[in-house]
Amino acid sequence: MSHAWAQAFALVFDPYNIFVMVLASLFGLFVGAVPGLTATMATALLVPVTFFMAPIPSIAAIVTATAMAIFAGDIPGCLMRMPGTPASAAYTDEAYAMTRKGLADTALGAGLVFSALGGLFGTAVLMLSAPALAEFALKFSSFEYFWLVLLGLTCAVFITSDRPLKGFVSLLLGLLVACVGLGNPAAFPRFTFGNTELLGGIGMIPMMIGMFAISEIIRFTVDTNPQLVIVDKPIGNVFKGMWQLTKKYPVQILRGNAVGTLIGALPGAGADIAAWITYAISKRFSKEPEKFGTGHVEGIVESGSANNSALAGAWIPALVFGIPGDSITAIVIGVLYMKNMNPGPTLFTNNPQNIYAVYLLFIIANLIMIPFGWWCIKVSKQILKVPRTVLMPVIMLFCVVGSFAINNTPFDVTVMLVAGVAAFFLEANGFPVAPAILGVVLGGMLEENLVTSMIKSDGRLLAFFERPIAATLGVMTLAVWFLPLLLRRLRQLAGIGNTA
Amino acid sequence: MTCVIPAHAGIRRRATTPGSRFRGNGGAACCDLEMKINDAVWGAFFLLLGVAILVHVQSFPAMSGQKIGPALFPGTIAAGLCVCALLLIARGLSVRRLGGDGAGWLAGDAWLRSPRHILAFLLVIGVNVFYILVVDRLGFIPTGVIYLGVLFAVFGVRLRNNLALALIVTLGIHYSFYKLLKVPLPWGLLQRWAW
Numbered sequence: 001m002s003h004a005w006a007q008a009f010a011l012v013f014d015p016y017n018i019f020v021m022v023l024a025s026l027f028g029l030f031v032g033a034v035p036g037l038t039a040t041m042a043t044a045l046l047v048p049v050t051f052f053m054a055p056i057p058s059i060a061a062i063v064t065a066t067a068m069a070i071f072a073g074d075i076p077g078c079l080m081r082m083p084g085t086p087a088s089a090a091y092t093d094e095a096y097a098m099t100r101k102g103l104a105d106t107a108l109g110a111g112l113v114f115s116a117l118g119g120l121f122g123t124a125v126l127m128l129s130a131p132a133l134a135e136f137a138l139k140f141s142s143f144e145y146f147w148l149v150l151l152g153l154t155c156a157v158f159i160t161s162d163r164p165l166k167g168f169v170s171l172l173l174g175l176l177v178a179c180v181g182l183g184n185p186a187a188f189p190r191f192t193f194g195n196t197e198l199l200g201g202i203g204m205i206p207m208m209i210g211m212f213a214i215s216e217i218i219r220f221t222v223d224t225n226p227q228l229v230i231v232d233k234p235i236g237n238v239f240k241g242m243w244q245l246t247k248k249y250p251v252q253i254l255r256g257n258a259v260g261t262l263i264g265a266l267p268g269a270g271a272d273i274a275a276w277i278t279y280a281i282s283k284r285f286s287k288e289p290e291k292f293g294t295g296h297v298e299g300i301v302e303s304g305s306a307n308n309s310a311l312a313g314a315w316i317p318a319l320v321f322g323i324p325g326d327s328i329t330a331i332v333i334g335v336l337y338m339k340n341m342n343p344g345p346t347l348f349t350n351n352p353q354n355i356y357a358v359y360l361l362f363i364i365a366n367l368i369m370i371p372f373g374w375w376c377i378k379v380s381k382q383i384l385k386v387p388r389t390v391l392m393p394v395i396m397l398f399c400v401v402g403s404f405a406i407n408n409t410p411f412d413v414t415v416m417l418v419a420g421v422a423a424f425f426l427e428a429n430g431f432p433v434a435p436a437i438l439g440v441v442l443g444g445m446l447e448e449n450l451v452t453s454m455i456k457s458d459g460r461l462l463a464f465f466e467r468p469i470a471a472t473l474g475v476m477t478l479a480v481w482f483l484p485l486l487l488r489r490l491r492q493l494a495g496i497g498n499t500a
Numbered sequence: 501m502t503c504v505i506p507a508h509a510g511i512r513r514r515a516t517t518p519g520s521r522f523r524g525n526g527g528a529a530c531c532d533l534e535m536k537i538n539d540a541v542w543g544a545f546f547l548l549l550g551v552a553i554l555v556h557v558q559s560f561p562a563m564s565g566q567k568i569g570p571a572l573f574p575g576t577i578a579a580g581l582c583v584c585a586l587l588l589i590a591r592g593l594s595v596r597r598l599g600g601d602g603a604g605w606l607a608g609d610a611w612l613r614s615p616r617h618i619l620a621f622l623l624v625i626g627v628n629v630f631y632i633l634v635v636d637r638l639g640f641i642p643t644g645v646i647y648l649g650v651l652f653a654v655f656g657v658r659l660r661n662n663l664a665l666a667l668i669v670t671l672g673i674h675y676s677f678y679k680l681l682k683v684p685l686p687w688g689l690l691q692r693w694a695w
Contacts, residue, residue: 052681165587169546172581176553179574186563188570191556221620221654222611393651394669396624397644400631401673405683410632417628429537447573459567 008356011056012364020057021064021361025368028065029376032072033383034391035082035228036220039069039271039311040327044209045395047335048402055339056357062335063358064365066328067119070271070307071373074111074300075380078104080228087271087307090279097295099231109238110245110297111304112373114253118305119366121257122264122312126319127359133320134348142456143464145321146449147473149442152323153435154480156268160434164484170431174439175446177202183444185451197411204334204440206403206412207419211433212327213399214420217392230384238377245301252282252302260306264313268434270326274310279303312362319343319355323442330437536607540592547585553578620654627651639688640678644670 011017024046031042042065050058073085077092078099088095088111098107140148157167180191181201192198246253256278263274282302283292292299314325315332322343324330336343341354348355376383403416423433457463465471553574562569611617627650635643648666657665677683687694 049681165584165591169542169581169584169588172577172584175577176574176581179577184570184573186561186570188560190560190570190574218621218624221624222617224610224614224617387657389655389657390652390665392655393648394673396628396651397648397669397673400628400647401640401677401683401685404685405677405681408684410635413628413632417625417632421625429542431542450573451568454568454572455566 004352005356007353008360011353011357012060012360014056017057017060020053021060021364021368024061024064025068025365025372028068029072029372030383031065032069032084033075033376033380034386034388035076035080035084036216036388036392037395038085038212038216039066039073039087040212040331041216042066042069043328043331044205044212045398045402047205047209047331048405050335051338051406055341055354056361058335058339059332059358060361060365062328062332063361064368066311067115067308067362067365067369068372068376070311071112071115071369072376074115074304075108075377076384078107078111079231079380080384082228085272087275087310089272090275090303091300094279094293094295094299096231097293098297098300099233099295101295102233103295103297104231104233105236105238106241106245106297107300108235108377109240109242110300112238112370112377113242114245114256114301114305115308115373116366116369117253118257118260118308119312119369120363121305122261122309123359123362123366125261125309126312126316126362130316130320130355131348133316134345137320137345138349140345140469141467142449142452143467143470144473146446146453146464147470147477148321149323149446149449151473151477151480152267152317152321153438153442153446154477155266156435156438158480159263159266159269159273160432163430166431167435170426170433171435171439174436175443177207177436177440178443179447185448197409202440203403203406203412203415205331205406206416207440208331208334208437209399209403210416210419210421211423211437213395214416215423215427215433217396217399218420218424220388220392230381232381235377238374245297249298249301252298253305255281255285256302256304256306257309260303260309261313263306264310265316265325267317267323267325268438269310270314270328270434271307271310275303275307278306308366315358315362319347319358320345322445324438327434327437330441333441536609538592538596538605538607539588540596541605543585543588543590543592545585546581546588550578550582550585554582623650623654635688636686637688639690640674640685641670641690642688644673 027046028039028042031037031045032039043062046058046061046065050061053061069085070087073083073088074095075084077083077088078095081092081096083089083092095107095111098104153171157164157171160167178201180198182189182192182199183201184190189199259278259281260271260274263269263277264271279299279302282299283289286292286298288296288298310326311328314329317323317325318329318333320343322333324333333343341347341351399416400413403412404410406412423436426436427433453464465474557571557575557578560569560571562571611621627647631643631647645663645666648669649663652662652666653659674685678685
């Protein structure tokens with residue numbers, strides 16, 4: 001074990017890796033600070049570049065860039081009332097109200113310090129829980145995996161959308177996309193219509209670039225809102241008063257971290273939903289809820305740390321089961337497969353040094369966030385002046401070349417464009433995108449485990465409930481499906497009873 | 501759908517998350533990035549898709565010696581899609597019957613009423629189609645310059661800077677991908693002068 005840790009240290013503190021982390025930090029801070037560019041987009045844009053790197057530097061680039069981006073998203077929220085990434089949207093109004101009261105330094109400082117703290121907390125949970133879960137998962141057969149994947153997909157539908165019907169449609173579309181090509185247990189070419197490019201399936205990375213980058217650019221194109229103005233007030237020492245805040249809000253910090261990590265670990269829900277939920281919890285349990293919305297730092301402390309802890313939490317199911325916890329890890333899983341680091345419990349037993357290296361990357365990324373973030377706040381006004389009218393076309397050409405670079409085929413550029421336009425229209429009509437992404441990523445795994453289980457049990461459906469863990473997971477899945485319907489029906493019956 | 505957060509790119513999707521339940525305090529601008537098509541129309545579209553897939557998978561062969569084949573999984577999903585589609589149709593029609601918000605087949609949004617934004621939308625899509633169609637013949641550098649030139653014009657970058665900027669950025673991207681990452685970007689017309 002100590003040998004593996006030594007190897008991990010050597011991998012992470014390699015000069016090339018450090019260089020990659022520094023560049024990724026700058027990239028992540030920039031992407032996060034510019035409204036309309038998201039952390040998921042940063043990941044999608046990084047993939048074509050990481051394609052040419054060794055496994056650990058490519059993971060380092062993604063871990064660092066996303067952690068920085070989620071923090072940096074707070075900056076334009078604070079100065080322009082426009083969140084830099086969706087993960088900051090929950091407390092943008094609060095941060096902006098603080099800026100108008102002349103408390104911009106406290107708002108930004110709380111965002112920075114408690115983001116780093118949240119990231120470290122999430123990492124600690126990842127380090128403690130992932131190996132234990134992996135050991136547990138070694139006993140899983142196709143029956144358990146089938147239910148686990150189905151439970152994950154179900155979770156994604158219910159948690160990312162307040163309209164499960166549209167979430168289900170989105171999920172089913174994603175699963176259908178996963179059916180295209182030869183990659184099924186029978187190796188029969190499905191839905192290829194004689195197109196040889198489709199035999200290998202629809203490229204995951206070009207599709208993600210389309211769904212997360214091209215759709216954002218289209219949204220920018222049709223945005224009719226006027227340009228926003230930066231509040232031009234001097235920003236003082238952002239670290240002043242942070243220790244007092246830590247002493248004043250220990251429960252909030254701990255609760256934000258814990259809830260954030262948990263939501264991150266739930267499939268499909270990531271930093272943005274973690275921030276919304278923890279902000280609401282913070283307000284609900286606050287001693288001074290009336291101050292929320294008027295420039296009160298309490299909610300920022302809690303939800304600002306939650307969104308960063310969610311980032312690390314999302315890696316738990318991704319590494320152990322290959323089930324992404326958020327849209328960023330959905331892309332990461334694709335990268336892991338490309339680098340021959342297939343996620344699953346064996347990743348922990350066969351190559352522990354890689355896993356330890358991932359832990360170290362998370363710790364370093366969250367530690368260097370403090371100086372880098374401090375510097376980013378200093379130059380934030382310059383960053384916010386970069387014209388997005390120039391930036392968006394450049395990013396779009398970068399996406400085109402990046403999609404092409406994965407397989408050197410123009411067909412992937414078409415996939416990117418179609419996915420981008422589809423994601424734009426679906427989202428504009430209330431169909432959440434996250435379940436579709438999970439469907440695409442997990443479709444193959446779901447089918448493989450379904451077919452294997454069916455063959456093993458000779459088509460007996462009861463066999464899916466005969467092993468204890470499989471039965472538990474199965475019952476849980478069915479409960480999530482049918483409990484809301486049942487409860488509504490019971491409530492209706494009770495209502496009728498009352499009025500009668 | 502009501503939207504009380506400043507509507508913009510990265511945060512538009514919030515309106516569909518559980519967050520929308522928790523949102524308390526209001527924001528500035530209101531949403532105008534939506535193009536709401538009635539759920540019944542979406543339902544009809546997905547129903548057609550589901551039925552088409554169900555018909556198509558009938559032609560898939562069975563696996564030798566097994567009861568199940570490659571048609572099982574897509575078939576099940578397509579059936580699920582048909583059920584969801586019918587529910588969507590029912591919901592869309594009931595919204596229409598009730599009238600009020602979202603009762604039309606297509607709810608207008610600010611950008612759909614602005615010819616400039618519609619043109620911008622079409623050009624952003626069109627320039628990508630253009631790239632896909634001509635990049636092999638024309639080569640990456642000329643295509644990239646036209647691509648960026650058009651997009652800069654769409655977003656209103658001043659004309660004088662436009663082409664110079666497009667050329668510099670294209671050459672920069674070409675250098676990083678072709679030289680540093682060894683991606684075989686096509687030379688096309690410039691093959692003779694390839695460097």
